[in-house]
Amino acid sequence: MGPLLSLVGVHKRYSRGQREIVVLDDVSLDLCAHDFACVLGERSAGKTTLLEIAAGIRPPDFGQVHYGGRDLVALGERARGHLRRSEIACVWNRKVPTIHAVAVLDHVALPLVSGGVGRRERRRAAAEMLERVGAADYAQVAVEALSDGERTRVALAQACVRRPRMLIADEIADTLDMIERNAVLGLLREFARDGVAILLSAANAHGAAGCNRLISLSGGRLVEPDGPSGVGELIELRPRSRGSDSVR
Ligand SMILES: Nc1ncnc2c1ncn2[C@@H]1O[C@H](COP(=O)(O)OP(=O)(O)OP(=O)(O)O)[C@@H](O)[C@H]1O
Structure with a gap:
């Protein structure tokens, strides 16, 4: 190929x-x-x-x-x-997520909204991706409360949730x-x-x-x-x- x-x-x-x-x-x-x-x-x-x-x-x-x-x-x-x-998914170092008061799970699911995916399926896909990147433990934590390493994993999960x-x-x-x-x-x-x-x-x-x-x-x-x-x-x-x- x-x-x-x-x-x-x-x-x-x-x-x-x-x-x-x-x-x-x-x-x-x-x-x-x-x-x-x-x-x-x-x-x-x-x-x-x-x-x-x-x-x-x-x-x-x-x-x-x-x-x-x-x-x-x-x-x-x-x-x-x-x-x-x-x-095409992108993760920019300077733009690692800082949206206030949004829980990690919803943040990761966001890219699926524009794809017309239903709420239940969005949350399922986001939870699966968080599990995959080792971030499931903080799925309900606000993004702004995360450490740099945690934010990077979450950014990666958000980028990859649309496969x-x-x-x-x-x-x-x-x-x-x-x-x-x-x-x-x-x-x-x-x-x-x-x-x-x-x-x-x-x-x-x-x-x-x-x-x-x-x-x-x-x-x-x-x-x-x-x-x-x-x-x-x-x-x-x-x-x-x-x-x-x-x-x-
Ligand atoms: N829009 C722009 N207008 C003018 N100069 C720019 C612009 N974008 C980048 N530059 C300059 O181009 C050069 C390369 O920038 P770039 O950000 O692509 O490099 P980089 O390797 O990613 O740098 P860093 O490791 O510091 O992030 C730098 O000197 C930068 O100041």
């Missing part, structure tokens, strides 16, 4: 005052079902930008983004929105303590084993543990060593300069 997601020759730059920052420079990437790929890059390397483009949230300046054989850039916002409510085909996860494990981080990365591994295509980003090697593809983003370029690679090998490959230093 072909890739679910293909980025081909993607470029992205931002203007910063008089200057332009090249964030992605001719980036190509294929992601298939069962992949658990992690883009490893230093701060400001362009990880979020890459993931937003992969999710169809931000358009590239040039290049193609294909999802499920469809041109994600050419699709209208309505169709892209539909995909994000059905097949997405692709999961985009932006630095969701980097700041967690070792035990929670390994638990969250283990959950991602399990979702990938079930067939979800996962694109994770991490700013350090700890946040990438257990992935089956490790891709370095530096200077706007992606580097993925051929064959099985260790984190140490990738760190060797990364140039010293920061991504944001590649100003043109």
